[in-house]
Amino acid sequence: MKKALFSILAAAALLTACVDLDLSPRSQGSSENWYSTAQELEFSLNALYQPTMWYTEAWRLWPTDRWTDDWNQRTQTYDWLGGTISTTWSEGANTWSNYYKGIARANTIIQSIDKAKENLSDAQIEQYVGEAKFFRASFYTYLITLFGDVPYYDSTMTLEEAYTMGRIDRNYILEKIYADFDAAAAALPTSYSGAQRITKGTALAMKARAALFMSDWNTCAKACKDCMDLGVYSLHPDYRELFLSQTKTSPELIFALPASNELGKHSYDEAATRSFYPRNNGGTSVAQPSWHLFFAYTCTDGLNVEDSPLYDPADPFKNRDPRLSEVCVPFDSEFMDYVYNPRPSATTTLCISTGQQVKNNDTKVVSKDCSYNGLVLKKFVDEEWIDDRLTDTPMRIIRYADVLLMYAESKMEMNQIDAS
Template sequence: MKRKMILYIIVGFTIISCNDLDLNPLSEGSSENWYSNESEIEMAVANLFNIVYWDADLTRLSGLDPSAQNQPYQWTDKFTDDWTARATLDYITSATITSQTSYVIGTWDYAYECIAAANRILVNLDRAKSKVTDDKINEFAANARFVRASQYAKLIFLYGDVPYYTNIMDVDEAFSLSRTAKETILDSIYIDYDYAIQYLPKSYANNEYKFATKGAALAMKSRIALYMKDYKIARDASEACMNLGIYELYPDYQKLFLSSTKNSIETVFANPRSVELGLMIHKGNRPKEPLPRNAGGFGNGGPSWDLFCSYLCTDGLPIDESPLFNPQEPFKNRDPRCAASITEFGTEWLGYIYQPHPDSVTVLKISTGAYVQNQDTRSVQQYCSYNALVWKKKIDEDWLDLETDPDNIVIRYADVLLIYAEAKIELGEIDQSVLDAINKVRARAYKADFEETSLYPAVTTTNQSELRKILRVERRMEFAWEGRRYADIIRWKLAEKVLNLPIYGILDAAELKEKVVDKGLWFFPETPSIDEDGVPDFSSLYNKGLVKFLVQRKFDQTKQYLWPIPSTEIEINPNIVQNPNY
């Protein structure tokens, strides 16, 4: 199902930062003459939904490429055990994050820039009261407060206590600002969301895509409540979003994330992109990273073995418990989201048969019917995927031209369902609604009605500890490459475990053939064990010399559950105290 979308073009809006907190930059013309009518306010509100505030990528945040606003992946997945990029690590996965790390500073700056813009709207709305109806004023205010709440929610989750303000401040006031307790800010976030819930519409005329909606406010409120372990509020907000009766799960999981699927019935809040209007995945080299080399990509930056092994088998069991799992045919009998997210060996993908097997030195090119040199096997190309896996989720033929415009989905209905289920599980309120919420998400992957429990491995247990484990695995399968894993391993306190494990890959070509292929052991020589947290153990394979050590992840649990406050803030404001151990 598609809905008509309106993409706002903001002409003449230049963002100018006055200081690191962006307390009073001019993003909408002169403060003395703006906000005087509905059109001017609508333009200012539209600026709050600029995609850079909602999906800022590492390249843009580092300042290396200011034009690269719309990269093709959620940046936080690089911070997790779902990601492998040959033998390289990120600042977080190498425990080298500091107060000067580019995205530590950039994330902070963009959030406060957006907050400042929202505050200016809210402070100045009275100017237009003689020309704008009260209903419209309330709607504009609701959008601004929705945005402010969402940006503060991001800040307190990443940094903990942060400076909090709701007015327009000059530089002297900014220098006197100190950190406010995150619990206090959270209360204000809820107040802003509640205002938005009251005054935002359920939808816009003719299903046009404009700004935030009542459902978006409820969903985003439930997310930050869950992240902050405020389970009753998370339960109530997610249930209220469900009870709106507006959202449904899109029937095809793989197609949901493509540029051909705009503003689907599952989308609760998203930013649109448009090739025609120049708002698209950037044309630079970055989109080539996850593409296979036969299709012109780099074969770098893809799914980890950790993620691959987390997908359950079709009987609902993990791979080390299911009799259906065959390590030599690891895609067979797996949850459909596995092959929808990771390219299955021997299948057509982006114009070629994808086959990383070292004996497959040539591969079929679909358009010509001819066999060509296979650049996706390490026996031919040493720099193709080091673990033989490449992404499929979110990608289609549009990526070959590097001009693709999928929606940037901030939150979707599957997340709302699983937030509701997790909150109820943690509250010990396990009933049929919890099972239904999980089963709806799982059944969609199988393209089955959730009530037809013979068509998919339905969840039936009501044991809290078992459901907690099931829910966590379900989230990992459902949200791979959507930027959810980082928040999950942080709030579940799993980062200190999963980000201190090695990354492994396949052996180099000659050794791989000798030790694995010629003995009939391709792809996995044996099934890795899966622990109670759904984490695979490859140490046995490594000790037997059957896989290659690539790099050691490292996570410092004494400090890394929070990011450091940017050095730029510490230097200019003596009232800002750094987080512990940075």
């Protein structure tokens, strides 16, 4: 009897003790105890700076360029080129899911900010909410641009609510996007003294991009002008240098995702970088600019190649927009320690460092696996890639040059031609 009574009392004690247990884990974050400090909010916001969140802009090498006729990829025939895209297409599914993951995270931050009010200043709350609204607006911008009408939500929801949600008119969503960008621009500073984060100029520039995508010329022009009037941006003096890994910061970079080889956060790994530089340097040249892109650059008289008397088919880089020679490697030019010459007659080429003629692996006569169309990418491709075939060049989302071009295009579309 005593044993039974003791067992009952022990069980009661155990059950009573459970009342005071802290059920929120202390070794990791949870929805119950997270978002209560500045550090936790910044951790959550930092996740939205990851390249995977910016799937069509920074995940892998120029994914959306690969969806156009600006690009050639020798290794495979892509679904979008073959016209076989379906609902099972991984690129489309990943784009959709990653942007909605980012939106869900931004919504949670905005909705949970009250948990931290006792630990944050009003300025901090404005900044964190402003950043979250910027990300939400940016991700919705890409969704309505790529998919048209999409589901829209700006707060957390249950699974049951998610299952019943349908598509909403993209024009309604666009107004929500504008409101988020405006709120972000009002809340964020023009610059930071420490680690670079989203700024007022970033919100204005991305609002302009959203408006441009939707052919809202007046809104685009105004957002561009507001960004320009901040007076904090200017064009980088050297076009090629701007896109190299050595250029971590520049007055032209409005928003870029940082990377670091030292921390193991590479922009692109060995397999990616080797796809772009010549075979004479140990690259594979499986990906290259297309001739469609090549001929999109005008001659120095502003005319297309088919109309300009300056165009010389025997020397197609001559008298062209100077940016062309920084995007594609000009024939017979020195690049990454070799003279690049894809002509069938060039079975040997000059190695600059040794001064010797060597076998030319960048012509089809010598190597059938060289550049499929004879063009090799120069923009972004860095001499430093040869050392460890890794790069930590910043992944540029939007630049001041984009703002200037968007402003000019919008003014032209509205027939408001002026000195700009």
